[in-house]
Amino acid sequence: MLDDAHAGIEEVRDAFTIRLPFKSDLAQRIRKLLEGPLRAWMPGIWTGVVREDLAALLEVPYWIWRPLVPDVRELLADHAKDDQLKFVWGHLRDRLEFCRCIVGGEGIEITPDVPPVEAVRAFEEAKHRLFMSATLADDSALVRELGCAEDAAAAPVEPVSDAGVGERMVLVPTLIDKTLTREWLMTWCANMATKAKRAVVVLCPSKAMANEWAKHGAKAVAGEDVDQTVIGLRDGTIKMAAFANRYDGVDLPDDACRVLVIDGMPFGESMTTRHDATIPGRPSASQNRLVHRIEQGMGRAVRSHVDYAVVVLAGPDLASFMSRGEVLTLFNPATRAQLDLARRLADISLAETASGGPEVAFTNLALACIKRDQSWKDFYDAEVRQVAKGKRPINKELIKLAAMERTAAKLALHDPQGACDLICQNTRPPLVNDDRALGWYLQLAASYQFSANEAKALKLQAGAHAKNHRVFAPPRGTAVRPADPGRVEVPAAILRWYAGFENPNGAVAAVQALRARLSFGASYVTFERAVAELAEVVGAAGSQPESDFGEGPDDLWLWPDVSLVIECKNEEAGTTLPKKHSGQLHDSLKWFKDSYPTRTPTPVIVARASTGHEKAHFPHGTRVITPKKLEEFVDAVEKFVAALAKRPPAQWKPNEVAQLAAQTGVASENFVGKYTVALE
Numbered sequence: 001m002l003d004d005a006h007a008g009i010e011e012v013r014d015a016f017t018i019r020l021p022f023k024s025d026l027a028q029r030i031r032k033l034l035e036g037p038l039r040a041w042m043p044g045i046w047t048g049v050v051r052e053d054l055a056a057l058l059e060v061p062y063w064i065w066r067p068l069v070p071d072v073r074e075l076l077a078d079h080a081k082d083d084q085l086k087f088v089w090g091h092l093r094d095r096l097e098f099c100r101c102i103v104g105g106e107g108i109e110i111t112p113d114v115p116p117v118e119a120v121r122a123f124e125e126a127k128h129r130l131f132m133s134a135t136l137a138d139d140s141a142l143v144r145e146l147g148c149a150e151d152a153a154a155a156p157v158e159p160v161s162d163a164g165v166g167e168r169m170v171l172v173p174t175l176i177d178k179t180l181t182r183e184w185l186m187t188w189c190a191n192m193a194t195k196a197k198r199a200v201v202v203l204c205p206s207k208a209m210a211n212e213w214a215k216h217g218a219k220a221v222a223g224e225d226v227d228q229t230v231i232g233l234r235d236g237t238i239k240m241a242a243f244a245n246r247y248d249g250v251d252l253p254d255d256a257c258r259v260l261v262i263d264g265m266p267f268g269e270s271m272t273t274r275h276d277a278t279i280p281g282r283p284s285a286s287q288n289r290l291v292h293r294i295e296q297g298m299g300r301a302v303r304s305h306v307d308y309a310v311v312v313l314a315g316p317d318l319a320s321f322m323s324r325g326e327v328l329t330l331f332n333p334a335t336r337a338q339l340d341l342a343r344r345l346a347d348i349s350l351a352e353t354a355s356g357g358p359e360v361a362f363t364n365l366a367l368a369c370i371k372r373d374q375s376w377k378d379f380y381d382a383e384v385r386q387v388a389k390g391k392r393p394i395n396k397e398l399i400k401l402a403a404m405e406r407t408a409a410k411l412a413l414h415d416p417q418g419a420c421d422l423i424c425q426n427t428r429p430p431l432v433n434d435d436r437a438l439g440w441y442l443q444l445a446a447s448y449q450f451s452a453n454e455a456k457a458l459k460l461q462a463g464a465h466a467k468n469h470r471v472f473a474p475p476r477g478t479a480v481r482p483a484d485p486g487r488v489e490v491p492a493a494i495l496r497w498y499a500g501f502e503n504p505n506g507a508v509a510a511v512q513a514l515r516a517r518l519s520f521g522a523s524y525v526t527f528e529r530a531v532a533e534l535a536e537v538v539g540a541a542g543s544q545p546e547s548d549f550g551e552g553p554d555d556l557w558l559w560p561d562v563s564l565v566i567e568c569k570n571e572e573a574g575t576t577l578p579k580k581h582s583g584q585l586h587d588s589l590k591w592f593k594d595s596y597p598t599r600t601p602t603p604v605i606v607a608r609a610s611t612g613h614e615k616a617h618f619p620h621g622t623r624v625i626t627p628k629k630l631e632e633f634v635d636a637v638e639k640f641v642a643a644l645a646k647r648p649p650a651q652w653k654p655n656e657v658a659q660l661a662a663q664t665g666v667a668s669e670n671f672v673g674k675y676t677v678a679l680e
Contacts, residue, residue: 002146004248005133006292009145017111017272018076018088022052026079027108033071034103037064041475044546044554048525052105055525057275060101061472062447063458069096072110091119097451098412104271111272113444114409117147138288138330139394144402153399166302167380169310169369170342174319175505176349177358178512182263184359185314186216189261193217193240198258198370199233202242203297205266213242213263226250233257248296253303258370260301264315266293278529279470281436290321291330298335310366313342316512323506337384343503344383397431408448416451420460423448439468469548485558490539490661490668491654494644497536498652504645511537511641515634520570520608520627524554527570531555531606537637538666540564545591552595553588559668563599565592566625569607577609577679582616589619602672606630611680623676633666633675640664 002008020027031049038058039046048056073096080089092099095112102109118124124147131142139156142148173180193200194217204210207222214220221229222244232238233256243250247266267274273289276282294313301309313322321327328336349361356364368376404426412419423445432438442464450457461474501507514537517530528544535542535557545552555566565588569581585603592601603619610624625633643660644652661667665674 001130001132003132004296005131005142005146006296009141009292010289012115012117012146013111013270016088016091016115017109017270018092019084019107019109021107022105024084024107026075026082029075030072030108031103033068033075034060034064034101038103041473041550042547045525048523049103049105053523053525054105055523057102057104057271057278057525059275059472060103062450063454063461063475065101066097066450072096072101091116095413098409098447100272102271102275104275106271109271112409114406115145116409117145118410123147138398140398140402141288143399144405147406150399150403153402154394154396156394166305167308167369167377167384168298168302168338169308169345169366169376169380170298170313170338171310171362171365172313172319172322172342172346173362174314174316174509174512175323175343175346175503176362178508180358180362182314185261185312186213188359188363189213189240189259190216190218192259192366196370197239199236199238199252199256200240200259200261201233201252201257201301202240202261202263203247203266203300204242204244204263207244209263210242210244213240216240218242220244221246230256247293247300250300251303252301253307257301257309259310259312259366260298261312261314262294262297262318265317265321266290266297279440279468281434281438281440281468281470288330291327294318294322295331295335308369308372310369316509316516319509320501320506320513323501323503323509325500325502328502334384341380341383346503346505401426401431405444408444412448412451416448417453420445420449420452420457436468436470439464439466439471442467443471465548469543473548473550485541489654490559491657493539493541494537494657494661495649495652495654497539498641498644499649504648507641508638508645511634511638515638518630518634520630522570524568524571527606528554528568531566531568534634534637537641538661538668540668545588551587552591553585556592558596558599562668562671563592563596563601564604564671565589565601566604566606569605572607572609575609576611576613577605577607577616577618578613579616581605581607582612582618585619585622604676605679610677618679622679623672624679625676629675629677633671636665640666 020030022028022031035046038060041061041064042058045056045058049058073093076085076089077093079085092110092112095116096110099110099112102111129148131146131148139153143150143153173185189200189202192198200218202210202213202218204213207220210218210220210222218240219229219238220242226243226246229238229241229243230250230252233241233252236255242263252260267277267290277290298311301307301311313319322339328339331339345365349358349365367373404422408419408422411422423441427438427441432441442460446457446460446464449460458474461472464471465474498507501510514530514534517526518534519527522530528547532542532544532555540557540559543556544554545556546554553565554568557564557566565585567581567585567588569577572581585605589601589603592599603622604625605622606625608627610626612618640661643664644657658667662670
């Protein structure tokens with residue numbers, strides 16, 4: 001019997017994962033094996049790995065990994081009795097060829113894509129298996145990750161109503177007003193703990209973030225301190241605590257927690273999970289895992305049907321994530337009802353803002369729950385508890401795909417070509433209609449085929465990359481050139497981005513989250529990704545060619561009539577731009593002209609300095625986005641999106657969006673002249 005199967009998935013995956021921090025000699029020796037081919041394949045990201053940049057993450061392509069497996073296996077076998085290997089090595093030693101290897105600034109992870117739970121005899125031979133979960137909306141995860149039978153996942157046993165679910169008032173400060181910042185929330189929580197004498201618990205994704213709460217009076221908790229802190233919260237001796245990366249296994253019933261804060265995106269510690277968050281199209285992957293962790297966290301404070309708590313989702317990144325329609329469908333029905341209520345509460349709060357400001361409105365809402373206001377209780381009962389629970393839709397297509405992935409993973413051990421064929425035959429429409437998902441499945445098929453026919457595998461990989469530029473860029477010589485997005489109308493592109501948010505204020509939160517990542521003090525990996533995402537907000541097709549193809553500029557923005565070839569040098573601290581940057585920009589322009597012969601590019605460099613070194617010869621017409629100009633542009637984008645959010649997407653006409661873009665200064669024709677300066 002697997003209780004809390006959502007948490008069990010992560011525990012099981014951990015049991016089949018080798019983690020090697022770079023401080024270990026073993027990790028250093030494996031890194032030396034990988035250095036030559038990975039530096040040649042993705043030089044930019046590999047530089048971040050060498051510098052131990054925590055944002056730098058790189059999955060080793062199968063055509064590099066597979067030939068090195070004999071050497072890696074020998075190194076690992078020599079350390080089989082080490083703590084990080086002794087319980088894992090027996091499961092992976094004969095499967096290394098088909099394992100994934102993630103290399104990052106902190107170390108190396110080696111893990112199978114599908115956990116081989118059949119290798120655990122007691123589990124495999126059990127006559128009956130019972131999977132229990134209150135937070136698992138995606139049944140295919142049980143099939144893919146834990147080997148649940150396909151027919152069982154398609155017909156789960158469910159309660160007839162959610163009447164037994166406790167009461168959670170979910171508040172999202174960023175959706176109420178952007179002035180309700182994380183810093184404001186810290187002060188508010190401190191007052192709630194010290195003056196109102198209500199226990200406040202904060203769940204943070206890292207120890208560093210938990211320590212920031214300690215400055216406001218919270219007890220920062222990690223590791224062995226957890227149990228004692230829970231005791232203190234239950235007996236009332238502790239009124240405010242911040243737990244680092246602890247979203248399950250902590251039960252805080254009744255007065256042990258009346259205000260629960262989930263502080264930012266719960267990415268966790270796994271490099272694989274963080275890497276997968278950047279790859280769209282992966283089934284049962286990062287979005288699902290994030291949803292599971294959020295639901296796990298939300299459940300810490302409400303442990304029975306008579307329990308109640310205020311749950312605060314803090315930070316623009318989390319608010320933006322929770323506002324996306326595709327994400328909300330992944331939550332279980334009870335949580336979705338509470339999140340829907342949260343959006344309505346935000347509207348109610350906004351209506352009350354005029355009479356006392358957003359801080360007062362937020363506080364009044366929270367106190368209505370905490371002080372057991374009868375009107376709030378009646379409202380919650382009517383909106384959540386008394387609503388008849390409909391039959392939860394079962395996505396049988398996803399379940400079938402998950403079963404296919406598990407079958408292919410087992411088949412590959414003795415028939416890799418058969419595994420490839422199985423995937424190719426079962427990932428056609430209508431099962432797979434999304435190009436990004438198809439790209440991911442084609443890569444999976446190619447990884448199996450590589451063991452049978454290397455040339456055909458790399459040809460298949462080129463096709464995968466054409467569908468999804470975030471999967472492996474094929475070795476040079478097999479890569480396909482990027483497709484021109486064509487003349488997609490800018491207002492239509494903006495409205496498509498905006499329509500992805502169930503709550504219009506989620507779009508505002510998304511821009512606030514981007515602003516934080518567009519700091520010149522951020523790592524170049526974080527910065528370049530944020531630049532690509534910012535393009536979408538203003539209707540441009542944004543991409544990262546160097547990351548996607550292994551060549552080209554750091555970022556590329558394409559509007560119908562404007563093309564920006566962008567090199568990001570946010571970490572460059574000098575007063576002039578060195579010669580090496582001019583060479584990179586020349587190379588990027590050549591790549592662009594080869595890839596888009598009908599377009600005219602504008603070379604752009606993002607940097608603190610706007611003067612080139614005397615020996616540097618930058619391309620003619622090079623423009624510079626300085627910190628001041630970038631801030632001005634993000635300010636304009638924020639004004640544009642704030643105005644956009646005053647109406648839902650369906651109420652905007654394309655010509656109105658175009659006029660608004662021009663008025664706020666974010667139209668494509670304004671960009672070069674308004675937000676760049678000429679290189680001196």
